[in-house]
Amino acid sequence: MALDDRTPPQTGHGVAVLVELPKHAGLSGTLSYRAATPLPVGQLLRVPLGRRVVCGIAWGDEGPLADARATPVLDEGAADAPVRRDVAEVLDALPPLGPGWRALIRFAAAYYQRAPGELALSVLPADLRELDTAALQRRLRRLDKRLGRTPPPAPKRRRGAAAATTAPETPVEPGPEPLPPPVLPDLSEEQRLALDALADAAERADPVLLHGATGSGKTEVYLRRVAAALDAGRQALLLVPEINLTPQLEARIRARFPGRVTVALHSGLGPAERLQNWLAAHLGWADIVLGTRMAVFASLPRLGLIVVDEEHDPSYKQQEGARYSARDLAVWRARQEGVAVILGSATPSLETWHNALPSPEGTGRYHRLGMPTRIGAGALPQVRLVDLTRLQEQFGRQMLRDQPFAPPLLAALRDRLERGEQSLVLLNRRGYAPVLHCPGCGWKSDCPHCSAWRVFHKLDRTLRCHHCGFAERVPRACPSCGDPDIQPIGRGTERLEEQLATALPGARIGRIDADTTRGKGSLEAQLAQVHDGDIDVLVGTQMVAKGHDFRRITLVAALQADAALFSSDFRAPERLFALLMQAGGRAGRDAAQAARSELWIQTWHPQHPLYAALTAHDYPAFAAGQLLERQQAGLPPFSHLALLRCEARTQESAMAFLAQAARRAAELQTQQPAWADILVYPPVPPSVQRVANVERAQMLVESPSRPALQRLLAAWLPSFQDDARQAGARVLRWAVDVDPLAI
Incomplete structure (x- = not known):
């Protein structure tokens, strides 16, 4: 809206401010405000946004405001706003965010295709974004007391545009003088x-x-x-x-x-x-x-x-x-x-x-x-592969269904128990069983809100969806035909713990997974039991496979590892090799016991190259094979990927949105010959298509050049907001994932 001659000119200083606005809001840059004097870049502020006062970051100096009629108006992104609004408060008790931090935000926002304000404010503590000057001063005094510091004199509180003056760069105090060095272990x-x-x-x-x-x-x-x-x-x-x-x-x-x-x-x-x-x-x-x-x-x-x-x-x-x-x-x-x-x-x-x-x-x-x-000079654990195909021929299929442990592995676990040593059993699936089913009519415990099964948790007798969280009590009989003989299929850590207690009577069995470590301090308490020797056999998911220094464990057993060998995700073998090698590394960390440390793996495919490299502890050989496969297939690190995701009311709406995005990409590629080598694959639903009654679809973009991919995304993504608006309520959210981990 143009200003008439009765509008007095604005005075003061213009300041560009980042506030938390997502990129799909259509306001991905800075907003303009007025301060009495210049503000340093990186200074934390509080500014009005609509009816709220929110946290912001000074991101640029727009110079003196001599006449509002000659200045672009950016207040809240509203084109008809008559004047800039004043900065509400300057949080000058804190020094500005430094140039290195600001450069990191600019790069990350550009590379991952997010609004700078959305990223910059989201990585700050939530409490900081809510504090005014008085509350911030109280927090700083508490911090001084906690660290035993003498607090500096509190700066004079300033509010509003008239008080928004320059916050000087606060000198950063160095750390304390070095103390005498502690006693250090000898280095290898x-x-x-x-x-x-x-x-x-x-x-x-x-x-x-x-x-x-x-x-x-x-x-x-x-x-x-x-x-x-x-x-x-x-x-x-x-x-x-x-x-x-x-x-x-x-x-x-x-x-x-x-x-x-x-x-x-x-x-x-x-x-x-x-x-x-x-x-x-x-x-x-x-x-x-x-x-x-x-x-x-x-x-x-x-x-x-x-x-x-x-x-x-x-x-x-x-x-x-x-x-x-x-x-x-x-x-x-x-x-x-x-x-x-x-x-x-x-x-x-x-x-x-x-x-x-x-x-x-x-x-x-x-x-x-x-x-x-x-x-x-401790030895790495010896890798033992248990060929389940041969065991099935010897003992029959039913034995392997009923007993999770092959006889040789069970004997090894008993041997460790008799020696007073600890064992770790890895099964990367929590709960009692992945699904309940009715053998009479074929009913399975599917989630009514997701295209996934609800997991059976025996301890609290619930069926729980690990995608949306929906949980119900286990029915007494089949909801479909009324047959009371509903049975679990497969096993998770909860069932494995139960079966171990039966197979190893008298053994002290412990379990660490997301279900047993919900309470505050529960993980630390259970880890202390392992370190103190109060647990003989520890059952766990990937939570126990890394980062722990278990000195008494001499045997690690991995169950059901084969699924990753044939996954549609090209990174699955890499993750499996890392998980198994890290899990095996929990065994024999005490050099005195390292010679008899072992990693047992039950597998239907003992001749697989991954297991051959694992048996030799030869990561370079595994990596060379994987890199060759990826180079031949044109996968990262020899190409660069982005994944466009859409969530909508219906699968048709999600697919239509992505199809329209693909057409826009094709138009851009005809205009820029340098982008011709970028492949935009047709949209497809992910493996779990529906979560919490929201349909999902995705579309992969592959480029031999990282810069070309970034330029295409920067030119392409602004059109998505218009397409989403035209789709109305049918499209709920869209997002781009640069360098996705899973496809």
């Missing part, structure tokens, strides 16, 4: 060589792949490099796949660096604790930040080192909202800020391995260091 020759090479790589800020066998002492190498960063007055960021699975690491870090401030950042923290830890990192008071994927966005003004432990783990990829890879962002952030990054794993992701191979086999972008030997 491999550890010493790795540390020397890491010191050289740190000078050049080269990404390093630390390829170390399970039990080779990678953690000690990490901590030595952390100590070097702290001695230089810098901060260290340690990323782990799942913080709840590695309580030993957090305890070890705190014991190793007494007097240093160590904070954790992960979704398991309460809102208040997460805010306090984030503030400690942002103010430079925290020396070490230990966290899950979200911690890659921590504001660290004196960052000096990034470690990504178990870098291959799929947990580093966010699966909702902005589907970013924390591992990839860690590498980018380290390069951008000129600091060292260490990617550690016994089974690296194939993308990382390819980047660490010299040209022409790989890209040569990463420096690779090997630590193939266990500490104390």
Whole structure:
């Protein structure tokens, strides 16, 4: 709306502000506000948005406002807004978010095709986004008290446009003076060589792949490099796949660096604790930040080192909202800020391995260091394959259905029990049975809201959908024909625990999975039982296969591993190899017992190349075979993928939306010959087509060039909002997943 001559000109300073607006809202940039004086870029603010006052980040200086009639009006994206609105409050008790953090947000938003404001605000603590100046001051005083610091004088509170003045760059205080070094374990020759090479790589800020066998002492190498960063007055960021699975690491870090401030950042923290830890990192008071994927966005003004432990783990990829890879962002952030990054794993992701191979086999972008030997020269577990085909011929099919353990494996478990040693049984499926069925009429426990089965949980007698959460009591008889003889099909960890107790009378059986670790402190209590020797046989899912230092376990048994060998997901073999190798690494971590440590795998396909490489503990051979297959098939890392997802009221609406998107992509490709090699596959439903009464469809985009794919997505995605609006209520959501983990 044009201003008439009676509208007084605006004065003050224009400031571009990021607020949390999703890309599909049609407002993916900054909004314009007015402040009394210039504000530093990165300053946290509170600004009016509609009827609310929300948190924002100053993202640019638009200069003096001499005359509103000559200035584009961007207030709330409304073209007819007569004037800019004033900044409500400047949160100048905090220093601005630094240039390194802002560069990370810009890159991540562009690469993963999200709105910068949506990403920037979503990675800040939820409590921080709700605080005004007075509340923030109270939180800072609590943090001072918790850390034993003398709080600085509180700045004068300022409200509104008249008070919105420049917030000076707050000097970042260095960490405390180094304490006398703790008593350190002796290093192996491999550890010493790795540390020397890491010191050289740190000078050049080269990404390093630390390829170390399970039990080779990678953690000690990490901590030595952390100590070097702290001695230089810098901060260290340690990323782990799942913080709840590695309580030993957090305890070890705190014991190793007494007097240093160590904070954790992960979704398991309460809102208040997460805010306090984030503030400690942002103010430079925290020396070490230990966290899950979200911690890659921590504001660290004196960052000096990034470690990504178990870098291959799929947990580093966010699966909702902005589907970013924390591992990839860690590498980018380290390069951008000129600091060292260490990617550690016994089974690296194939993308990382390819980047660490010299040209022409790989890209040569990463420096690779090997630590193939266990500490104390302990042996890696011997891999024993149990051929189920032969056992079926010998004992019959019914025996294998009724008994989950082959006789040789059961004998090995009894042998460990008699010796007073521990065993671990891995079955990556929780619950009692995947499905209940009626042999009379064929009824199965399907979910009424999803195209999936409800899992039978015997302990609480429920049928529970692991996709939408819908649960009901187990019926007394078949809902279809009334037959009371409904039976479980297959087995999960709950049933396996029961069968183990029958097969090994007197054995102390424990179970760790998502069902047994819901309560606060329950995981820690169960892990303590394992470490104290109060459990003879531990049954668990992938939760127990990584990150744990079980000293008494000498046997690991993996059941039902074959399904991944023939999955439609091209990454399934890579995940299976990593899971089995990591699980086997829980055995024989005590060098005195390593010689008799074993990994047993029951399989119908003992001649499969994956098992041959696993038996030899030969990850390079496995990776070479997989990379060759992927190169021949044109799959990552030799191509680059994006997955367009749509959720709608009906499957027809979802497919129609994606079909229209494919037509728009074809139009763009005719206009840009450089995009002609990009393949847009026809839309298809995913394996689980319906979840919570919402139909889903997906469409794969494949490109031999990463830059070409990014340019196409940037030009293509703006049209989706118009298509979604035209579809009305039929299309609920759409999203793009760059570098998807599963197809």
